[in-house]
Amino acid sequence: MDDNNPMSDPDQWEADLERRYPPVEQGEQAVSEFRNYQAEVRPTVKAFYRLNHQHQTFEFVKQKRKQFLSLERQSMGIWEALEFLNTLVDDSDPDTDLSQIEHLLQAAEAIRADGHPRWFILTGLIHDLGKILCLFGEPQWAVVGDTFPVGCAYSDSIVYHEFFRLNADWEHPVYSTECGIYQRHEGLENIMMSWGHDEYLYHVTKSYLPIEAQYMIRYHSFYPGHRENAYQHLFSARDHQLFEWVRKFNPYDLYSKSDERPDIEQLKPFYLDLIAEFFPSQLAW
Numbered sequence: 001m002d003d004n005n006p007m008s009d010p011d012q013w014e015a016d017l018e019r020r021y022p023p024v025e026q027g028e029q030a031v032s033e034f035r036n037y038q039a040e041v042r043p044t045v046k047a048f049y050r051l052n053h054q055h056q057t058f059e060f061v062k063q064k065r066k067q068f069l070s071l072e073r074q075s076m077g078i079w080e081a082l083e084f085l086n087t088l089v090d091d092s093d094p095d096t097d098l099s100q101i102e103h104l105l106q107a108a109e110a111i112r113a114d115g116h117p118r119w120f121i122l123t124g125l126i127h128d129l130g131k132i133l134c135l136f137g138e139p140q141w142a143v144v145g146d147t148f149p150v151g152c153a154y155s156d157s158i159v160y161h162e163f164f165r166l167n168a169d170w171e172h173p174v175y176s177t178e179c180g181i182y183q184r185h186e187g188l189e190n191i192m193m194s195w196g197h198d199e200y201l202y203h204v205t206k207s208y209l210p211i212e213a214q215y216m217i218r219y220h221s222f223y224p225g226h227r228e229n230a231y232q233h234l235f236s237a238r239d240h241q242l243f244e245w246v247r248k249f250n251p252y253d254l255y256s257k258s259d260e261r262p263d264i265e266q267l268k269p270f271y272l273d274l275i276a277e278f279f280p281s282q283l284a285w
């Protein structure tokens with residue numbers, strides 16, 4: 001096991017999310033989310049959370065924002081980025097596991113099939129492109145995983161909360177308090193989130209997309225916020241409204257996976273048109 005990358009594939013975190021939040025059929029009661037969860041979790045996933053919770057400190061996030069958010073690494077179009085992301089090789093079974101591009105196309109196609117607006121379909125197509133951070137050499141724990149605010153107390157509704165005891169901010173006089181460096185109901189736009197693929201892609205794409213899409217991208221891994229209703233003391237009234245869209249997006253991310261592989265070449269012309277409708281041919285990454 002690679003000490004920095006305990007999971008054979010960064011998608012193991014998402015497979016595990018699906019187990020933590022099983023789909024609820026219509027008319028059915030939601031099953032208690034944490035039932036047997038921690039007993040069944042794979043050791044590699046547990047090791048991943050341990051690293052994530054230990055290292056995602058306020059200082060770490062500041063440093064990563066400085067390193068990546070100047071967007072001076074590469075110039076690439078959206079489809080090019082999809083193909084680049086697809087070169088992410090993992091040790092998982094290629095016959096049963098979907099490639100990155102297949103997951104993104106399945107999510108987008110499910111959104112399209114439900115008759116949602118074009119910007120929503122596009123959001124499905126691109127939402128995980130920030131995972132190219134892995135190809136820039138970043139470890140899994142700094143690319144994927146549930147996200148959460150830093151600079152204030154880590155909510156005990158974050159999975160494996162106990163691992164935050166290893167975090168340098170755990171006993172910090174300010175960062176360990178409920179609001180930390182923030183004001184009550186300050187609004188998420190002013191809150192620094194743990195570093196990962198959501199925040200990175202948000203900065204790459206924000207000027208081209210409606211605010212609802214920006215929220216879906218920026219907070220899709222913020223499970224403590226959109227699934228556990230944690231951190232409500234930091235939400236503004238606007239955040240509450242826009243989180244309806246984050247929640248609307250989530251099932252397409254978690255439950256659109258199917259064994260039927262999308263026909264990439266057949267779908268490509270539709271998506272190239274859609275991309276061109278919103279994005280310039282080159283973006284700064």
Ligand SMILES: [Fe+2]
Pocket residue numbers: 127128197220221
């Ligand atoms: Fe994601």
Ligand SMILES: [Fe+2]
Pocket residue numbers: 103127128253
């Ligand atoms: Fe995803």
